[in-house]
Amino acid sequence: MSRVYIATTSPKKVITDYQKLLQKAQYLKGLKKGLPIVLKLNQAGERFYPASSTPPWQLEGVIKTLISDGIKPKDIIAIEDSSSQSLKISINNKWSSILKKYGVKLHHLSQEKYVDVKISSELSVLGNKIKLPKIIVGKNLITLSTLGMSARTTINGAVKNYFGILDSKKDYNFRVLNQILIDLLVIQREVHPGSFSVMDATIVGKEAYLPSGDWEIKNYILGSVDPVALDSTAVKMMGFNPLKTDYLSLAEDQGLGKASPKKIKVVGLDISKINWHFRRRDNFASRSIRLMSRSPFWIEKLLLRSPIIRGSVIQKLYRDYYWWNLVGKGKVGEFLKTDWGHFFQSF
Secondary structure (H helix, E strand, C coil): CCCEEEECCCCHHHHHHHHHHHHHHHHHHHHEEEEEEEEEEEECCCCCCCCCCCCCHHHHHHHHHHHHCCCHHHHEEECCCCCCHHHHHHHHCHHHHHHHHCCCCCCEHHCCCCCEEECCCCCCCCCCCEEHHHHHHHCCCEEEEEEECCCCCCEEEHHHHHHHHCCCCCCHHHHHHHHHHHHHHHHHHHHHHCCEEEEEEEEEECCCCCCCCEEEEEEEEEEECCCHHHHHHHHHHHCHHHHCCCCHHHHCCCCCCCCHHHHEEEEEECCCCCCCCCCCCHHHHHHHHHHHHHCCHHHHHHHHHHCCCCCCCCHHHHHHHHHHHHHHHHHHHHCCCCHHHHHHHCC
C-alpha cells in the first residue's frame, strides 16, 4: 500500500507546513544517502500565472527542509526545462531570490549536455536508448509539481512534471502521451536511485490548458514517494475516477505505482468526502491541440512540433499576446489581490 501525505495550509505558514509534510512523510527514506538531489521545477510559460509553475513557497519550503536536514546547497541541483527566456521565467516566478538566498544554482536544461542512456526495461514508445541531461543521471530526484487540469491526461501533476527532462529537439507523438508517461515512470526508476514528489494544491488550475484557464484557491499541499499514488489522490479530489485516467490505470497494471484508492493510505486528512466537481472544460488552446492531434500525423507534426511553430509562433501569439492582453492580465490581477497573491509579491 502506498502512502500519500496531505495537509491544509495558508500563506502565513505554508513554508513551515512544507517542512512538516516532508518530515512526516520521511522523505529522506525515499532518497539514497550521500547523493546529490535534483529538484525538477515545473514551468509553464515565461509569465507568472496561478497554478501553472512551481510557486515560490513550494520551492523555498523544499530547499529549506533539505538544508535543515544537512544537505549542502552545492548538492541541490535545481532544474527547469524551458527552451528560451530562462532568466525571465526564474524572475517572473520569484525563483531567483529564493535560489540566491540559499545558494542553490538553477540549471536550464536547454543549456545542459544530453547523453545517451540505455534503459534495461522495455519502453513502449520512447525506445530503450534515449537522451537525458547528464546532470540528472544517477542522482536523487524530487519533483515539485502544481495541480491542474490537462486536456489529454486529466491532470498536470507529479508524473507529467518529469516530461520536461526529455530532449526538446526530438519529436514525440503526443497521441500516445499516456504511454509516454508510463515510459517516464520506468526511466525515473532506472535513472534515479531515490525519489520523492511534492505537489502544490494551494491554487489549482480548473481548465484543460494552462496557463490560460481559471484557477481556484484550495489550500492543500501533498507529498509521496509514489508519484502515481500522489496523482491518483489529486485526481480523486478533483472529482474524477483515477482508474479511468489512462496513465494511472496503466501504471498500476504495470506495477509502477498504486492508482486504486483502495491501495492508497492518505495520511494527515480525511479526504473521503472531498470532491471539487471539476469538469473537463475545453478552451480555444485545448480544442485546437485536440483537433490537430486527431488529424493525419504529418499535419500534427507540422502544426504542433515543427521547429518553426512548436513552442514559438502559435503559442506565443495566442498565449503571450492575444490571450494575455484580453484575459490573462486581468486574471493575474485578481489573484494578486488575494492573500496568496500578496504573499507571492513578497518574494
